[in-house]
Amino acid sequence: MANSTRSAKLADRIKVVVAETLKTRIKDPRLGFVTITDTRITGDLREATVFYTVFGDEEEREASAAALESAKGVLRSEVGRQTGVKFTPSLTFIMDAIPEGAKQIDDLLAKAAAEDARVREIAQGKTFAGEADPYRPERRLDDDDDEAGEDES
Numbered sequence: 001m002a003n004s005t006r007s008a009k010l011a012d013r014i015k016v017v018v019a020e021t022l023k024t025r026i027k028d029p030r031l032g033f034v035t036i037t038d039t040r041i042t043g044d045l046r047e048a049t050v051f052y053t054v055f056g057d058e059e060e061r062e063a064s065a066a067a068l069e070s071a072k073g074v075l076r077s078e079v080g081r082q083t084g085v086k087f088t089p090s091l092t093f094i095m096d097a098i099p100e101g102a103k104q105i106d107d108l109l110a111k112a113a114a115e116d117a118r119v120r121e122i123a124q125g126k127t128f129a130g131e132a133d134p135y136r137p138e139r140r141l142d143d144d145d146d147e148a149g150e151d152e153s
Contacts, residue, residue: 007041014048014079014089015039021078026071030063032056037096041089048079048089051096061095068093 019036033055041048054064068075072091080088128134 007043007045010045010083010085010089011039011041011048013083014041014050014091017079017082018050018075018091021075022071025074025078026067028067028071030067031071032060032064034064034068037098045085046087046089047092049092049094051094053096053099065093065095 015036015038018039022031022034022036035053035055036050037053038051039048040051052064052068054061056064072093076088076091079091
């Protein structure tokens, strides 16, 4: 097994090689706006998982997935050539869930902002149920002395 530093460096190198190869050598018209987001490699350096995102609708995502599968051999050859490792890892492409998670967070933030606006609208022109300043005012030392002196007389 390789140490984690070597695995991390190889994973980063595979990410760069795949991204550059997609940009320069792969001319498949099905390949849309693909972004390589992350790469993970097993401890024995035999299998690499490449995470990617595609800008576009579901049809473009499916077409890009098919293009990546058909270009897998060229990409693996290029990874082997540029990394120089003894065994070139096999590549597996997985659609990254980052855009869906980001969209869900954006939706939740928009919902929270709308709820805050609604509460602000309801609170406009309203007053507090109790006093304006519910906390006791600070007592000065001079006030304490005067009260103590008055009681003794």
